[in-house]
Amino acid sequence: MYAQMIKSTGEGVKSLDEMEPQERAFQERINAGGKIEPKDWMPDGYRKNLIRQIGQHAHSEIVGQLPEGNWITRAPTLERKAILLAKVQDEAGHGLYLYCAAETLGVTRDQLTRDLLSGKMKYSSIFNYPTLTWADMGAVGWLVDGAAIMNQVPLQRTSYGPYARAMVRICKEESFHQRQGYDIMMKMAKGTKAQKKMAQDALNRFWGPALMMFGPSDENSVHSAQSMAWKIKMNSNDELRQKFVDECVPQAEYLGLTVPDPDLKWNEERGHYDFTQPDWDEFFDVLRGNGPCNKERLAARNKAWDDGAWVRDGLMAHAAKKRAAKLAAE
C-alpha cells in the first residue's frame, strides 16, 4: 500500500443521527455508492485525510522512480531497458495524475512537493530499501507493484471522484508492471545457477518489506473506521495482506523459489495461508527515517529539485516575456 499510517482527524465514526443535515446528506450519498466531486461540500476531515492519502500516494510514485531508476543504465538487454524505462515513466505519470487529483482539494503540487522534500510528508516505506541485483527489478515489479494493485483495485470504487478515476488509469498500468516483474523473475529463476541465486536473494530481501506495505494491523483503529465510513479506505490492512500472501505463495512455488517464512502453511480451516508477521520494529525504524536508503532517497529528490530551480525559473521568465510581448502587440 502506498499510503501507510494515514491518521484521520475523526474521534470515531458519527452515526447519521448525530450529523447536521449537510453532513448527513454527504454520508448518505457515500453510503449509496455515489461520488463526491471537487465542488461538492465535504467535511474538513474528509478533505484533510484525502490530501494526506493522495499526497502520500503521489510521493510514493515519485520516490518509487529511484530504486528502479537505479538499474536503467545497467539493464541487461535493449528490450529490458526499454521496458524498465517505460515503467519508470509510467510511475512519474501516476505521480502527475495523483498530484492533479490532490489539487482538486485545494492544495498545490508545489506545496505537496515542499512537504515531501522537508520530510514532513511521507512516502511508502518500501522505497527506502535498496535494489542490489537485476533480480530486484523482478521482485519489485512482482511484489511491490503487486501489493500496490491489491490496495488500489478497491480504491477504484473510492468515494472521491477524481481519486477513483486516477486509480482506474493507474491500476491498468500497475498490472502490466506486475506481469513484467514476474516475467523477469521467471527468466531469473529458470536461468543459470547465479541467476536463480539472485532471484531467491531478491525474494528474501523484499518479502518482509512487501508485507509491511499494507501497514500494521488496524482492526481496532478509530482512524481506519472513519476512513472506511468515508470509503477512502475499502479494506483492513490485515485483509489485504492476507489476500496478498494467498496470491503470492503459489506464484513463488511456480517459480521454484522459497518464501522466506518457515511457518508459512496452508490453513485448511481458514482457507488461507498462515504466515509470520514482518518485523514491525524494522517498519517503525524505516518510518522514523532509519531505513537503509531514507537519506539517499530524500537527498536525491532534494538535489533534483534544487538543481532544477534555475530551469523552472528560466522557463517561467521566458513565458512571462512572451505574454508581455503578446499583450504589447495587441
Next chain:
Amino acid sequence: MSDNLFEFLCRMGDNTLVLGHRVSEWCGHAPVLEEDIALANTALDLIGQTTLWLDLAGEVEGAGRDADKLAFHRDVWGFRNLLLVEQPNGDFGQTMMRQFLFDAWHLSQLNALMDSSNTQIAAIAEKSAKEVTYHLERATETVIGLGDGTEESHNRMQAALDKLWPYVGEMFTLDDVDAAMVDAGIAPDPASLRPAYDALLDDVFAAATLTKPQDDFGHQGGKSGKRHSEHLGHMLAQMQWLQRAYPDATW
C-alpha cells in the same frame, strides 16, 4: 560494400544507443515531473530505434550478431557514434543543448534516408523521423525558453553551447564510408545537410538570444571509431557490466 553498410548502420544505431543511454541517466532526477516524463520518452524512442538499426547491422554483417550482441559486447573502439552524443549530461541545459544540436542533424539525416535506395533503411528512417520531429520540437522550445529566460539560465545555455560546439563539425564530415553510401544512393552527403542546419540554428539561437561560437573547429574520431573520448568507456562499463559478468545467462 557490405562492410561499409555495416559501418554506416552502426553509426546510426550507436548514436541512438549512446544518446538514449545518456538521456536515461536522468530518470527520476529531472527539474520537474513533466521533464522526467519527456526525457524518459526520448530515451525510450532512441532505444527503440537502436534495436532497429543494430538488428539490421547484424543482419548485413551476417556473423550472427543481433542488436543486443552489438550493444553489449563491443568495446570502445567498436563504437561508431558521434563524439557529441557520448558527452556527459552536465546540467539540464547542457543535456538539452546536446539534444538540440543532435536532433537538428538527426531529423534532416532521417528525412534524407527516407529516400534511401535501401528500403529497410528508408522504413526505419520513416518510423524514426516521426519520433525525432517531436524530439527536435521539444529541444528547440527548451533551448529558446532557457536561452531567453533569466540571466542565469541564459548564461548556462551559452556555456553549454560553447562547450558542445566543437562536437558539431563531425556530423558533416565525409569519409570513405559516407562516400560509399552516397555512391550507392543509400545516404546523403553529410556536407549537403549543413546549410539547412546552419539556417535552423541561426533562427533558434536568435530567438534564444544565444551567440554561435566563431571557431568552427570540430573534433573527429567518434563516427570512425578511431578516437572516442574517455567518457565512452565509463558508460560502457556500466551499460555492459551485467552481460559481461554473466555471459552464459539469458535475461
